[in-house]
Amino acid sequence: MYKKFLAVLGICALIAGSFLAMSGGSTSTSADAGNKFDSPNNGKVKNVIVLIGDGMGPAYTTAYRYMNDDPSTPKMERTVFDNHFVGMASTNPEDAEENVTDSAAAATSMAAGIKTYNGAISVDNNREPVGTVLEAAKKRGMATGLVATSQVNHATPAAFGAHDVSRHNYNDIADDYFDDMINGNHKVDVILGGGTSYFDREDRNLIEEFKNDGYNYVTSTEELMENDSKQMLGLFAPVGMPKAIDRPESDPSLEQMTKAAIKQLNKDKNGFFLMVEGSQIDWAGHANDAVGAMSEMEDFANAFEAAIEFAKEDKHTQVVLTADHSTGGFSIGRDGDYNFYPGPIEAAERTPEFMAQEIIDGAAVENVLNEYVSFEFTNEEMNSIKEAAETDNFDKLYSTISEVFNKRAGVGFTTSGHTGIDVPVYAYGPKSEVFSGLIDNTDIAVEVFNFLK
Ligand SMILES: [Zn+2]
Incomplete structure (x- = not known):
């Protein structure tokens, strides 16, 4: 199932190569020739797409490369990640007891530009709310979106669209998406992922409330494709969505959700901010499940390609992709054997x-x-x-x-939890160079805030 993507990746490499040739940014015309800032336009950033592979430490992107290798050629083919690699990010939280981050503290760093404690949803160590890049975009009159394959009020999307002292206050976080208004508007225009059980509750039905305020509510791939509303709530599972290789066609892929979100958000003349999470790379890592992890890597890679394809056409979109931390201590090679077998x-x-x-x-x-x-x-x-x-x-x-x-x-795993290693950073767009080298996860937010000034 992974082989069919080789042809697609090859075409992307060619396209990336021809953009380089046109921009004169490099003497190389091949995307295989190493890292570069492959921007087709050195102008202003109008739209921002942040993609977060939850738990996607470097072993995951490396294993994904092995999975897509064509064994009949001597070199290992580069993936969509490899072609846009710009640097690494440190992820440590500012927590009294732990110095390996959880998803909430890391997402807060990437959304609000601050260090905080594990479990915090865009609040600082004094439990005070801190403004996020999504909120800054909405204040500027831009369209905003959150897309995830977990419940859409899970830690990572939550840190962009809500404020809470604990990631576990799922109902309060879902309430924030509806209740927090900016200039009289709901904060998030496009919300796609799992989580009906948090939106349709005994005490409150947020689905009805969103519908009453003009949101189109969709629950299947077909309805998502047919959506023509700039404001949309799409919930496709009670909690998390099935993993990609387990997913029925009636459930959209992360790529389909990403494309559907971009299509609506791009209607806003002021531009848009979109966060897309490959949520369950982390869940497979916690379970020490390499099959599930590679299923989710492919889903996430396809969403990244969709974002880049849009950015290439648009020329004013900055795409940045990273992970919040690594999960499971995933390793390639185990028990003294020098082999990874896809x-x-x-x-x-x-x-x-x-x-x-x-x-x-x-x-x-x-x-x-x-x-x-x-x-x-x-x-x-x-x-x-x-x-x-x-x-x-x-x-x-x-x-x-x-x-x-x-x-x-x-392959091996060392823990059912997270690890503290640096995570890779990838970028495409007019300002990719600001994410290069060794950065900190807070720099993601700092730079996105700069784009939104
Ligand atoms: Zn995480």
């Missing part, structure tokens, strides 16, 4: 999470594995999964199935 990961047509759920719901272990996995399980692997299935413990079964893939692929 094959076993490609062999999975569903995530171990999906397979574990079918087994817990009563399907026979062999039937599920044979239906969704194209390699033959060894007796030892099969027995370990059957033993886990007998416990009726979903988490144990999910991790046992994941570990079969991890061992075969040659």
Whole structure:
């Protein structure tokens, strides 16, 4: 399933190369020739698209490169990430007890430009709200959007569109999206992701409230595609959306949501701010699930390509992509073996999470594995999964199935939590150079605020 993207990536490399040739920014005409600031226009930034791969440390982007390698050529092909790499970012929070960040503190840094404690949703260490880049854009009369594959009131999008002392106050965060007005307008014009259970509640129905205020409410890919309203609420799951390879066609991909958001936001003559999160790279990392992680990397890469394609046409859009932290201590190579094998990961047509759920719901272990996995399980692997299935413990079964893939692929994990390593930064647009070198995650917000002045 990963091979089909090679052709697309090749075309993108050619396009990027021809832009370079036209701009005269480099003597090289190949996107393979290293990092550059491949801006087609050195003018003003009108639109800003920030993409955040939750948990996407460097091992994830490297593994994604291996997954897309064409083994018949000696060089490893560059990915959409590689072609736009500009630097690295430090991520540490300002927390009394922890110096490895959580998603909320990191997102606050990228949204509001400050360091804060783990769990904070755009409030500082005194629990005081701090203005975000999305709010600054709305104050300037720009259109704004939040897109995620988690519930859309999860930590990362929340830090752009809400303020709360705790990321766990999901209902309050959803309320903020509706209640916080800027110049008499709702703060966020396009809201797409999971989370119906937080918007349609016993105490309050935010879906009806948004509809009453003119938002178009969509719940399927088809409705999303047909949307013609500049203000839109799209909720596609009670909490998080299914992972990309588990997703039915009735649920939109991150790329489809990104394109649908851009289409509406771009109608605003004042420009727009959009945040897109590849939310569940992190969730797969927490579960130590390499199959799920690569499923989400591909979904996120396609959304990045969509953003770049728009920016190339538009010429006044700054795209910046990074991660909030790395998750799981994901490593390429394990147990002394100098190999990463993409094959076993490609062999999975569903995530171990999906397979574990079918087994817990009563399907026979062999039937599920044979239906969704194209390699033959060894007796030892099969027995370990059957033993886990007998416990009726979903988490144990999910991790046992994941570990079969991890061992075969040659990848390891060191933790069920986050790690403190620097994260890669990618950019495309008129001001990409401001994100280059070693920056801090707060610099993302600082620079975006500069664009919005
Ligand atoms: Zn995170």
